[in-house]
Amino acid sequence: MNEKIAIIDLGSNTARLVALSYQPETCFKLEDELREPVRLSENMGESKIIRAEAAKRGIDALKAFKTYCDAVGISKIHATATSAVREAVNGASFLAAVEKSVGLKPEILAGEKEAYYGTLAVANSLNYQDALVLDLGGGSLQLSYMKNRKFKSGQSWPLGAVRSTELFFADEIVKKKEAKELIKKTRESIAEYLEDVPKGLPIVGMGGTVRNLANIAKKANGDRLELIHNYHFSLNDLDKITEGLITKTVAERKKITGLNSDRADIITAGAIVIREVLDYYQAKEIIISGQGIREGLFYSYLFPKNDHLVKDLRSFSINNLAKRYYDFPKHNKHVRKLSLLLFEQLAPLHGYGDWERDLLAQAAIVHDIGMAINYYDHHKQGQMLVIGSALAGFSHREQAIISLLVRFHRKGKPSALGLDSVLEKGDLERLSKLAALLRLAEYLERSKAQRVQDLRCHIAEQYLQIEVLAEDDVSVEIKEAILHSDLLANAYGVEVEIVLGH
Template identity: 40%
Template sequence: MQQRIAIIDLGSNTTRMIVVGYTPLQTYKLIDEVREAVRLAHGIGPDGKLQDIPMNRAIKTMRLFHQMCRGSGVDTIVPVATSAVREATNREEFLDRVEAEAGLRFRVLTATEEAYYGYLGAINTLNVRNGSVIDIGGGSTQVTVVRQRAVEASISRPIGAVRLTDRYVKSDPISAKDIKTLEKAIATQFDDVPWLVGQGGELAGIGGTIRALAEIDQKLRNHPIDRVHGHALSSERVYELYELFRGLSVKQRENIPGLSKDRADLILAGSAILTEVMRRGKYKRILISGQGLREGIFFEHFMLQHKPLIPDIRAFSVQNLARLYNYEVTHSFKVRELAVSMFDQLFPLHGFDAIARELLGHAAILHDIGNAVNYYDHHKHGAYLLVNSPMQGFDHREVAILALLVRYHRKGDVSVDHYAAVLNPGDDVLVAKLSAMLRLAEFLERRKNQVVQNIHVEIGKTVRMVTQAAGDNTVEVWDANRAAGLFRKAFGCDIEIV
């Protein structure tokens, strides 16, 4: 049964709400998302009290969020608060006001819970089995070490973009003296964490600072995929951006493409935290997660009483997207079976690895989702839907390859130019050959009746593909031979289908 859940995250800098429609253990889809920079932690003094103006901003925003939920069919609201409220000496007074004036009773997460939910959000949406997850918020930073997708160690430190900006950024642009003080304050927070030194492996990143770095990088590089989830930044790139921010005033940072004005003053301190962790841990790159604490809480509800870890993120993501667009199950799985069989039997002619085989299979499941828009040009519609959907567990290169396979499963000469910025050398050949196999598999399932049950490939000067059918397959053989031009071009040899 379809349900709607709203998860509200009251952070030190930003308050965010997501609304997700879902059927437990089956499918889910983001329905709405809204954010407001309330700066709740701004101005906290030595007494540790939240200030009146930020509290009023937060309460006003909570009231609006609650009204949005009431008017949009939300069944369950889960409001949580993190470090700013957790550490405030007047937190009970504030929480009572929120409940009285906005009608929401917030659960205050412990530092351990905050780290755990961030880990859940990342580990269920990024292909990271072993590595670390860093969550840089406005008031705190969490680092979690992951082994075989399980938490091995976790820390939370009271340093965040808002807290450090308020405390250490005293001039604009920041002075050399203040930079040294800021960097020393950050380094000191990790001096008692020996396991972080040289940790290495994959690093996944959560939080507004990290998303902002990805958005800046994408804008500066004209990145062809317009979403941060799955985007990767090298350590060198992170250090370059940090150096850039150090030399600019807030006003100058506001002109950086991809950086929102409400984060221009915070990006320096946030990127200083990331720089310290990456240098100390000797991480070579960071994989950006657009999913974090809110999504981690969602997965607890989505998985019901089960362990809130999706076993195979990539396969689930493909199935989720296919179901959302009402794919034809039997037809799609038969196309996958034929395409993968072709891949295996033609291995001497292509030599591609297991990842290429996996991507071909996933593209076969998704090849017809564009029919949800219109049959005409459904290959183009499908590619658009795929590249603009949350393909969890895939990096941007893999998303581009999947989109190209869907785009060329039906007709047309293969061109990878649009996605060249995220592809590797040789990917044009990979896409052409995989597309050729997917196209033949599609036309061998022309009538969507599974009449062609298997194929046998004989490799010679001419490739001979013998179909094994459960009935008359004249239509399929005829149409597959008509569609074989791409195969001849991609593989550089003739093919006969009988």
């Protein structure tokens, strides 16, 4: 990854920098993140003037960011400023001061541009062609219509979690009447815009409030995964959480498992607004996006062509994981080839289809990534890396299965290892049957030299013969495959014979 970029985002409360390394169209990695609480909008008031103290904090933070970029050798910096600067009457002169003393020229992101980048983040990290994208910040609620993975239209309203709390709620415990007012206001606001958006699209949600609400639901449901991106957050769960929030004081809310206590004072209003959007649009769930405007902005660099859209999201994600940790393409692709040969020829025994075939193929590409940590136990480390990464384009269930295929690619008896909550009926059998193929392919590629060229499987009553075809000597590959064929025999209930083919 030879390119480096810093994306800077000067918000009302916080200045943030993310440093990424990347190779266009190929891979990327988050290298670092800096956050400075700048409270740029402090005492801005109705007059909308960035105050001197606040301006100094903003400039100091940007100076530190610039110094950081110089120190680590990042010359490409994309700095943006959002609502506080956009709305301030002295925004332009503040930016002039920034340019003079820091040497950075933050771009003011217009509302439409924000919505565009938010949509781009969704298009490149979730598997939807069309969606309604909800972005709830502190100040505003933004809805955007994504059609064919592109931003089509959008609108925003001053219904953010902070602003709604200030405008609608008098005390910590929300009165029924206040909640009703906020619901009514939300409904009235969004109604007209939603008339022009097709019904029945999936709703994707971004922003800290919806993520935090989803996290509360995840914990309550016993989901132990650390993943939040692509979590399907049901209206039922949101209903229950909202009911609970309304009747609680801030101190009581802070005791809710999964609730980020910094948000305890504003989360109720956010929950009510989001709930009402779902209700009005007749959606049963909202899918969480862990990515937002900054990621969208970065995608415009990562994917310079094709309208900044990734072509094959799942392949990109898997290859990115491999390139980031440990990539040995010749070996990985050959393990994939052999796995798929086995998968196809054993179809009469397993009866699986394209979905399982794809999971097996993806797992083959990342089966060795644990090597990045250490050789011994690299199957365990690899599992941890797969399940600990935001693997865009895969459901949590798929991610769990791929991680377990990695875990059991060389040894061990397949089991759920605590991932039961995201697995479904039949997945353990699926895991065993697919892991058996991956394991055999791995040992048939033991010398990592692609010596096994083809396989021929002969299936009989409780018996399976695998002929191994090769021009070079593959006696060690065959011996290792035989030594590790127990799982295959057990998973498929057959006696296994592996022989050199002719």
